[in-house]
Amino acid sequence: MDRSQPSLESPTLGPCVIAPVRAVLRLRRRVCVLRKRRLLQPGAEPDGGTPRALRPGCSSGTLRADLDQPRFFTFDGLTELPSRTPRKKRRRSRVVLYPETSRKYRPRTERQSRAQRCLLLLVAIVGFQVLNAIENLDDNVQRYDLDGLEKALQRAVFGQPAAVGRIMALLRDYLATHVHSRPLLLALHGPSGVGKSHVGRLLARHFRAVLEDSALVLQYHARHHCPEPRAVQDCRKELAQHVTDVVAQAEAKEKTPLLVLDEAELLHPALLDELHGLLQPQRSHHFHNAVYILLSSTGGVEITRFVLQNASRTLPPHSSSAYSIQAEESQAEEELRTSLRELLAGEHPLWRTAAIVPFLLLDKRDVVNCFREEMAGEGFFPEQALAERLAEQLSYHHVAGHEFAITGCKQVVAKVNLLQHRPGRTGH
Ligand SMILES: Nc1ncnc2c1ncn2[C@@H]1O[C@H](COP(=O)(O)OP(=O)(O)OP(=O)(O)O)[C@@H](O)[C@H]1O
Structure with missing residues (x-):
């Protein structure tokens, strides 16, 4: 038995204690063996020679024997060097010295946040709505x-x-x-x-x-x-x-x-x-x-x-x-x-x-429409032919193919009124 391991042959310990302790010791031994194997694998020692200290309780006899053998440097395994995980730099809190007379708080950097901008926009919209409501535009x-x-x-x-x-x-x-x-x-x-x-x-x-x-x-x-x-x-x-x-x-x-x-x-x-x-x-x-x-x-x-x-x-x-x-x-x-x-x-x-x-100025077509409108208003059927005939009776300026009524629709009312006195009027 290894000396570094405690003796279990104590008469005071009962069988119910001994069995689990033995199991623990077995496990521990197994872990030690595994560690030794890992240490002896090529590339397991990043510093190129000095083995890491074994945990207390692990026998280092075999390892020492191996280490006493002359070793040669090869480039094998260099690629397998474990990359160092960069340590996070811890930021030290800086001590800020303030003059005794002034207020003690850190200077703040002025930065416009998005929320602030949205708020401004909202205020502008609400303002516009209020103005709109006041003016009652719609x-x-x-x-x-x-x-x-x-x-x-x-x-x-x-x-x-x-x-x-x-x-x-x-x-x-x-x-x-x-x-x-x-x-x-x-x-x-x-x-x-x-x-x-x-x-x-x-x-x-x-x-x-x-x-x-x-x-x-x-x-x-x-x-x-x-x-x-x-x-x-x-x-x-x-x-x-x-x-x-x-x-x-x-x-x-x-x-x-x-x-x-x-x-x-x-x-x-x-x-x-x-x-x-x-x-x-x-x-x-x-x-x-x-x-x-x-x-x-x-x-x-x-x-x-x-x-x-x-x-x-x-x-x-x-x-x-x-x-x-x-x-x-x-x-x-x-x-x-x-x-x-x-x-x-x-x-x-x-x-x-x-x-x-x-x-x-109104042209002849407008005058015809005036006649039809007036005829309908007075209870006559707004017959296009009759309206055109009545429009013919008015005077026009003849320019560039257009006929512009000299008196517009001024005489329309009077002419339609005359229809009422005609025998056999065409009403509704
Ligand atoms: N552009 C038009 N559209 C429809 N109807 C018209 C139009 N112009 C005149 N009339 C008809 O002719 C009538 C006489 O027109 P209105 O009294 O509006 O003329 P006016 O331009 O005022 O002339 P004035 O200066 O002589 O008073 C109207 O009552 C209307 O029935």
């Missing part, structure tokens, strides 16, 4: 049902797509917000019978319906409200009172009123002065939160000349060169608006701040 557009108005105008007004488009764009822009620093002043100009009053009436009807209060819509007719013998000063006071009442009521109800002044060319300069004064920036904001529409035939001659001069440019809308012609047309219309503004500003300063909307 509500306002829905309240005035501008889509419905656009459809109604497109359906009922013939031959004025540019004018309708411009009116709608200006209304949309203005009614998108509730608080305004200046009013919307639209000036609809054109020759007689092209639909200015017609549009004024359609707008008034629409606003009465959406505002649910007819007191918030004023329709002022120069000839009706201020006929010739009346004193101008009375008319002036009356106009001021009308406008003040309407805008005050609208302000109380937080709505935008509509004021339509028809036949503006017949308004006395004193009335124009009064209106101009009401719209000045120093006046109460009630006057600014309103849509004013001036209808006038001033500039009709210039518009007629413009249409006749540009008639050769007007092509059917689906022709191949329609787009380039449309661009030319819009540029020409811009020039027309500029020249009209100059003309009107010379008449009265009120027009300087107005958005000018020219109404162009």
